[in-house]
Amino acid sequence: MHLNPEVTRRPRASRIPFLVALLGGSVLLSRVLGLVREMVLAAELGAGAEVDAYRAAFQVPDILFHFLSGGAFAVAFVPFYTRIRETRGDAAAERLLAVGFGTMAVVSALATAGLWIWAEELVALQFPRFAPETQALTVRLTRIVLPAQIFFVTGGVLRAALMANDRFAPQALAPLVYNAGIIAGGVLGARAMGAEGFAWGALAGAVVGPFLLPLLDLRRAGLRLRFRFAPFDRDFLAYLWRAAPLILGMSLLTVDEWYDKWFGGLLGEGAVAQIGYARMLMLVPVGLIGQAVATAALPALSQLASEGRREELDRTLLSILRASLTLAVVLAAGTLALAEPGVALLFERGRFTAEDSAGVASILVVFCLGVPGWVIQQVAGRGFYAREDMWRPMLLSTAVALLAIPLYLELGERFGSQGIAGAGALAMSVSALCLLLFLRVLHGGPRLTPLIGALGRALLVALPAGVAAGWAASLVQTPWAGCLLGGAAFAIVAIPGLWTLGDEATREVVRGAVGKLFGRRG
Known part of the structure; x- marks a missing residue:
């Protein structure tokens, strides 16, 4: 070569x-x-x-x-x-x-x-x-x-x-x-x-x-x-x-979108369209964290696995999982809090009506509950793939995806588009938890206790930040002002919270983001 x-x-x-x-x-x-x-x-x-x-x-x-x-x-x-x-x-x-x-x-x-x-x-x-x-x-x-x-x-x-x-x-x-x-x-x-x-x-x-x-x-x-x-x-x-x-295999990372279209298509005109708009907005924090981290980590984790450095691989993966989970929970809270003004600001023009905005926002709120599961599913899977262990995690993920079909049907029939979004959020969270347990049992790492601690600290940041964002956005009438004021309130609470309660990997991300925002290195 x-x-x-x-x-x-x-x-x-x-x-x-x-x-x-x-x-x-x-x-x-x-x-x-x-x-x-x-x-x-x-x-x-x-x-x-x-x-x-x-x-x-x-x-x-x-x-x-x-x-x-x-x-x-x-x-x-x-x-x-x-x-x-x-x-x-x-x-x-x-x-x-x-x-x-x-x-x-x-x-x-x-x-x-x-x-x-x-x-x-x-x-x-x-x-x-x-x-x-x-x-x-x-x-x-x-x-x-x-x-x-x-x-x-x-x-x-x-x-x-x-x-x-x-x-x-x-x-x-x-x-x-x-x-x-x-x-x-x-x-x-x-x-x-x-x-x-x-x-x-x-x-x-x-x-x-x-x-x-x-x-x-x-x-x-x-x-x-x-x-x-x-x-x-x-x-x-x-x-x-x-x-x-x-x-x-049919992981929910793939088939969730298929389910949204198949089962959304049973609900009547416009359901597939509204679910699609809400899903795209939900995938913004998912892609920003899960997709970027998982793609960047795989080659290095594969190198560690090929060199037999298993303990270093587990330490690296645990650090990545903790930071990813923390950021996913916090960003999901912000997206949920600003769903209504955000959808209106982005889409409400031309042939897209206020009624469409309300429908998409209500679906997005439910979708946001599954963001941490989406991120963990993507990142944890790399712990298997780096070891070239493909069959076992995909058999697990496929089983969860198939077992979730009745959930999509039942919740979709009961609650319409919101029910389909809720089925996806619940199924993805269960799938991510099962994958973490599988990784621990089959490969001995990473440890789950630090992840539980990271989840608790993330909630301590996300809940007040989300409440602050929603309260600030409610003080004004126009979507752009709601997003601006709510986003500012969210940042004022979330950034110090992440710096104080996050681990070193999380603080490194915050340092880099703030440095870029103000035009200097972290």
């Missing part, structure tokens, strides 16, 4: 704070762009049947992406690629990359073609209560966005190899470019094409962000990319065995 030692490095645990900052910044910017995307969508299309169709159109492509291991490549490929490189050298790692890229490109293209042909039947099966015109629009949009999965899957292979070589910029930029593509498509095309403008923007964004950017960075890194279709290659089959639980 033709590597430039100046631009490629082995992952190091000491770089996790920097990588968390990089990926956290990317996630923050991506969420900001996601908010802009949703604001454009709300203003142009509102929260009715057309948005139901737009959100439902991503269901078949998302399921395809899941079962083609697009998400699994970063999780399963990084530790496997790292071990191959460490034990057998760069040439073997280069060959694995070539086979992974070529084989997944062919398979994803064939699968996309098949699903494109059967799109009408698949939409009717999944959304039987959609009106005929809504089903027809869903089919058209599905066929536009389906080819994007080819670029997500193959780009995922490239980004995984780059992360294993300590190059995270393409991973950070990919979601930004993808969201920018959707926004551009909506701004330029929504007036003439409606939801199809957003769909074409999604396809263009997928080509440029997740695929072309890592392809260019691969050349800068000196990593040679070859195309090799070899589905029965020994190393590729070994990788598939490790990735199979992530491909075949």
Whole structure:
């Protein structure tokens, strides 16, 4: 493998704070762009049947992406690629990359073609209560966005190899470019094409962000990319065995969105749209903490595991879990407290009405209860994946996800969209707790007592900060003033509280955030 030692490095645990900052910044910017995307969508299309169709159109492509291991490549490929490189050298790692890229490109293209042909039947099966015109629009949009999965899957292979070589910029930029593509498509095309403008923007964004950017960075890194279709290659089959639980398994991290659409589609016009808006806002703190931390930590944890440094791995993971849990609880409280003025400020314009705002805010309040579970599920899973232990956690997660189906049905029937959000929050919290217990029993770490202490301290910060934010927001009438005053009150209580009650990892995050806010280093 033709590597430039100046631009490629082995992952190091000491770089996790920097990588968390990089990926956290990317996630923050991506969420900001996601908010802009949703604001454009709300203003142009509102929260009715057309948005139901737009959100439902991503269901078949998302399921395809899941079962083609697009998400699994970063999780399963990084530790496997790292071990191959460490034990057998760069040439073997280069060959694995070539086979992974070529084989997944062919398979994803064939699968996309098949699903494109059967799109009408698949939409009717999944959304039987959609009106005929809504089903027809869903089919058209599905066929536009389906080819994007080819670029997500193959780009995922490239980004995984780059992360294993300590190059995270393409991973950070990919979601930004993808969201920018959707926004551009909506701004330029929504007036003439409606939801199809957003769909074409999604396809263009997928080509440029997740695929072309890592392809260019691969050349800068000196990593040679070859195309090799070899589905029965020994190393590729070994990788598939490790990735199979992530491909075949159905963690709530993945299927919760499927459930929201499937069961939301049974509730009537606009339910899928409103749940989607609320879910996107809930995922802002989840992505800012859980996604960034989990992505940044995996290569370093994999390196520690490959070197046999188990105690250091457990200490590092425990520190990450404590800080992540603390921040998740506190940010969830802030999001919950400012749900009503926040939704109105972001979305209430154009075709998005005050009634839509009230509906989305009520769903968001319930969603926020599951934010800590979302974050812990993402981070704790890396304790298994770094050890290349894929099957057992995914069997557990799949069991929880399947057992949760009656909960979604029952709560959805009783309480509508809020019930579906509540089912997701409860199921995710139970899944996260089970995963932590599983990690402790199977691998001996990390210890759970420090996490209970971190949860208690987080609640001591979150409760008064959330109350202060809600009280301050209620003093004014306009959404922007409510968000401004409530956000200020939240920060005044939360930042000193985190500094006083948080552990060193939490204080480091607070120090860095405050330093960036005031333009100085932490």
